[in-house]
Amino acid sequence: MTTGTRPEPEPATATAAKASATDTDTDTDTDGILTTTVDGIRTVVLAAPRPGPLSAGLLFRVGSADETLATSGITHLVEHLALHRHGLSDLHYNGATAAAHTHFHVTGTPADVVAYLNGVCAALRDLPMDRLDTEKEILRTEAAGTSAGPAHAAAVWRYGPRSYGLAAYPEFGLRKITEHEVRDWARTRFTRENAVLWIAGDTVPEGLDLDLPAGEWRPAPEATSALPRTPAWFRGGDGGVCLTAVVPRTTAATLFAGVLGKELFRELRQKGGYSYTAAADYSVRDAGHATVVAYADALPEKQDALVGAFVDVFAKLRAGRIEQGDLDAVRASALSRFDVPDLAAAWLPGQAADLLLGHPRLTTARARAEIEAVTVEDLRDVARAVWADALMQVPDRAVDWAGLTAAPCESADVVTGRRHPATGDEAVALIVGDEGISLVAPHGRATVRYAECVLMRSFPDGARHLIGPDGISLTVEPTLYRIHPSDLAVIDGSVPASAVVAMEPRDPALIPRPVKPDLATAWRDPRAWPVTAAIWTLGVLTAALAVLTCVLAFQATDRSIPAGDQDWRPVKAAALVTAGAAALCVTQVRRRERGRA
Template identity: 30%
Template sequence: MSTDQVDGQAHQRADGQAGLQELVVDGVRVFHQPGPSKTRATLYFGVGLRDETFGTVGLTHLVQRLVVAALPTSRLEAEVGVAVDHTTFDAYGRPEEVGEFLRRVCTALADLPLDRLARERGALLVEGTVGADRTMAVAWAARYGFAGPGLAITDGHGPLVLTGEEVLAHAAEHFHAGRAALGVLGPLPEGLTLPLRSGTAASSSAPSAAASSVSPALAVQRHPQPLLGDGPEWVEAPTDGVGLLLDGFAPYDRAADVAWSVLCERLRDVARTGHGLTYSVVSEIIDSADGDVFTAALDVREGRGAEVAGLVWEQLVDLAENGPTRAELDHAIAGAAAEMDASDEDVARAEPFRWAFSTALHGRARPLEVVRAQLAEVTGEAVRDRLATAARRALLVVPAGFQLPEAAQQAAPIAQRPWCGLAPALPPGRQLRPPLLHRLRSKMARRRLVLTDECIALQDEDGDVHVVRWDEVVAVDELPYADDGLAVVGRRLCGLAVHPDPYGRQAYDELLRRLAPQVERLRQVQRAREQAAPAGPAQDAQDAQDAQDGAA
C-alpha cells in the first residue's frame, strides 16, 4: 500500500483495489469504498467467546447488550453480533445517521450503562450466551477442553454472576482502538469520530483482568494448546451430528483453503446427494496456537450417525491418499477465484468489510490479486499433501450412542478416545476409600480418591480414572443430589464428584482450601441465584416482561 497524509490522518489505497482507501480515525483503521447514496458500515472487534473463561462465559455478549441498551431509537437498519472470535456492530442508512450510530457505540463502550446491568443479565439468561453450532462446539471442546473456542459448548456459571467490575474490565481490555477496524461502503459520514479507548492489538495478549481477579486458574487462554493424541482420533460425543476437525494448517495457505473446499464438497456429494444421509454440511475456520483450524458439521438423519461418520473418515482418507480429481480441483479453484474477482461488483463492494474483518482479527489482509495468484499455483499434489498431514491428527466426532464402523476404521487406523481426559491409573499417593458399609452396599467399592500436590484424582464405580491438575480446574459446582459436596470441573472436560461423607471431612477441607478461589466464585453464583429468585407469580410475570423487553 502507498501512504500519504491528509488532514492529519493516514490515507492509504490498496494496490490494485480501485477506490478502496484506508484511513485512521481516532486510532481505528477504517477501510472505505465509495458506493451508493446510503452508507453501510460494520465496526469489527477482535474479541469473542474465546476471550472469556468458564467462569465468565457471556461477558462479551453482555458488553454488546449494554452498548445496544444505550442507543436511542433510530430508523437505521442495525444489527449486532457476538461470535467465537469477533464482535460486530453493523448499520445501514443515511451517512449522517450511520456516523451518529458509530459515535454512540464507541461512546457507550467507553462508558457502559451499568444501571442496565441487572436487566440485560436477565435478558441474556433467556437469550442464551453461546450461539455456535452444537456439533462444532463439541468438536472444539474435544480439542481444547473448557478454554478458547471450546467454551462454546457451555454457559459456564451463567450471566447472573457477571459483575459490573468484570464487565468494565473486559470492555477496557478488548474493546479499544487497537482491536477494532471499520468497513464502510458508500459515502463516508462527514466528521466521522470513533471515540474508543486507545490501545494496541498487542495489549490483548495479557490475561483478562476480569478472569485474573477471580483466580489464576481461570486466566484467559485465547489460543489454548490443543489436546492431541498420538494420531487421528474419534470420540463419541454429546451431539446429534457428525463433526470433523482438522488443524495445524499454516495461515494464509491457499492450498489448505482449496483442500478444505474440496473435502467439504466431496462430503456434500457423497453424504447428502449420493446417500441422502445428511441435510447440510456447514464449516468454519478459526485460528489457533499452531495454525488455522477447519471444522465441519454434518446434520444426520435419525439412526444413521455411524454410517455418516464412516463416510466422512473414508472420504478424508481417500483424498489424503489419492488427492482430488481434476474436476474437483478445478471446481474448487474456480469457485475461490470468483470470490476474489475484483471486477465483480459484489466482490468489490465486500472489500472494505473483508479488509476490516481480517485487520481486526489478524492485524492485516491481503490484496485480491495476491490471493488469486496464490490460488492459480495450487496443485492436486499440494491439496493431497495438506490433507495427508492434517489427517494424522484429525478429530472425528461421532454422535452419542454410535460407534465408528469397523469397515471405516480399516480405511486407515484411527483410535477411539474418551470424551474427557481419562488416565490409565491413579497417581501415587494416599488412596481414600468410602467406609466399609458403603462399599458393601453399592458399587462404591471401586471408588478411590487421591489428593496430591499436583492434582486430584478419582477412580469411579466403573473403574475409570479421572485426573484434574489443580492448575486446570476451571470451576466447581454444587452436587445436585446432596446437601454438601462439590463437582470439580477440569479443563479436559472431567467432572469429579467429591462429598465429605465417603472420604472424610479432613480430605474435603483440603479440597476446599486448594480450590478457595473457585469456591468463592461458586458462592457468588449461589448468591446471585438467590437474589434473582422470584418472590411469587407477580414477580415471575415482571421478570418475564423484563427479559422480553431486554431481548427486543
C-alpha cells in the same frame, strides 16, 4: 463486477483530505481500499464513492477465546450493555461476539452511522451498570434458545475449557461477573489500539467521535490443546459423523473444503444413500490457522456403513484421487465472488478483520491468482494435513481400524486421600485429597487438581462441580457419597477463588438421590447369572431344610415316643442351618441390588 469494468479510484490524497483531522499516514491498495486512522483507530475506507446507504463497522480484537471459564460471557455482556441505549429503532444495526473478535456494525444514512458508532463508543466509556443483572438474564435466555453446531463437541475435546474451546461451553461466568470486572474488561480490551474501523464509503462522516481509552493491540490467544495426539476419535451422541481439523490458512485449504463437500455428498448421499446432510466447511480461526469441518448424518441402522464410507472418502482424497472436474467447479464458484457489483465494499469487512488479526491482506488480483494456481496435488497435500490433525466424532463405535487413536476420556492418575464409597456401590468412590479430588469407578477415573481447576460451581446444598484444564469434570454430590462438611471445607479452601462460581439453590427435585434398582432389568443382566444361580441354589436349600425341620419337629412331638426319649438336637440344627441359609440368600440379593444401583 467483471475485470476491467471497475471504475478508477479517486486519488488517495483526495480521499485522505475528507478524513478526520486526526488521520496520519494513509495508503491505498490496488483495489481502492484506503488504510488510514480516525481518532487513533486504524481505519479502512473506500477510495471511490458508492451509491446507496452507508455501511460501517467497528471491530475489537477481543472475544470469548480471551476469557476464562469462570469469566466466560463477559465480552458478550459488554457488547449487550454497549448496545442497550440504542433501544428500538428502524436503523439496521447489530453486534456480535465471536471467538477472536467483537463486531459492531450499522447501515443507514451518514447521520445514522455517526449516531450509532458515537453511541457505542460513549457506552463503552460509561456502561449502563443499572442494566447489569437484566442483561445477564437476557444472555442466559439467549443461550437457552441457541442450538449447537455439529463441531460443538469437538471444540471441547480439542482445546479443553480454554481458548477456542470456551465457545463450546455455557457462559458460566455470568453469575459471578461483577460491575468492577465488566468496567475493567471494557477499559482494557475495547481500546482504540485494539480496534479497526471500516467504512464502506469514500469519506469519514462529519461528526464522528470515537473517543476510546488508550490501550494496546492484543494478538489472538494461543490455542490450547486437550489432545495428546492426532488423528483421534471420540464417541458422540447425535448419531452423525463429524471431523474437524486445524490447518494453515491457505487458498488451497478453502478450495479443498469445497471439493471435500462435493465428494461427501456424492458418496454418502447420492451413491450410498447413507446420509441426508453431507457437507464440509472452512472457517478462519486466527491470523494463521483455519478449521475444516466435515459432517454427515445417518439413521441408526446405517451408521456403521456411514463411518466406513466417510473414512473411505478421506482415504481417496489423501491418495490424490481427486476429480479435476470437482476442482474446476469449486474454483469457478470461488472466482464468481469477484464478479459482483461493488466488490471493494463487499470485501471491506473481511479486510478489516484481517487487519485486526494481523493477517496479510490480499488484493483481489492476488486472491484471483492464488485460486487459479491451486492444483490437484495441492488439494492432496491439504487432505493429508487434514487427516493428520483430524478429530473425528463417531456414534457408539470405535474407529481404531482407520488409524485413529481414541481421545483420552479419563485421567491418568488419582489423588491420595480420604475415600468415600458411593451409597449402595462400594466399587464407585470419591477420593478427597489435599491436592485434588478423584472419582474412581470400574469404567474409568476422573481427577481434577485444585490448583489447575478452571471452574468450580458451588451449590448451597453442598454439591461441587469441578472442571479441569483437560476438560475432565466431576461432581461432588453429598447425597450420593456422604461427604462430611470437613471434606467440603478442604475443597472450598483449596480451589482458587477466581475459579469459583456461586450457584443459586437447586430445585429439590433436581438433587440426585440413590437410585432404587430395577430388579426386572437386574435379573436379565447376563453378567449376573453366576450370582443368580447361587441365590437360587441357596433358596432351594432353604426350602428343603424348612421342610426337614417341620418333619423332624412332627416326629419329635409324636405321642408314641416317650417324652424322655425325644431328641431335639436335629430340630435345633435344622433350624439353625435354615436361618443361616436364608440370611445368606437375603445378603446376596441385597448386594446385587446395591450393585445395580
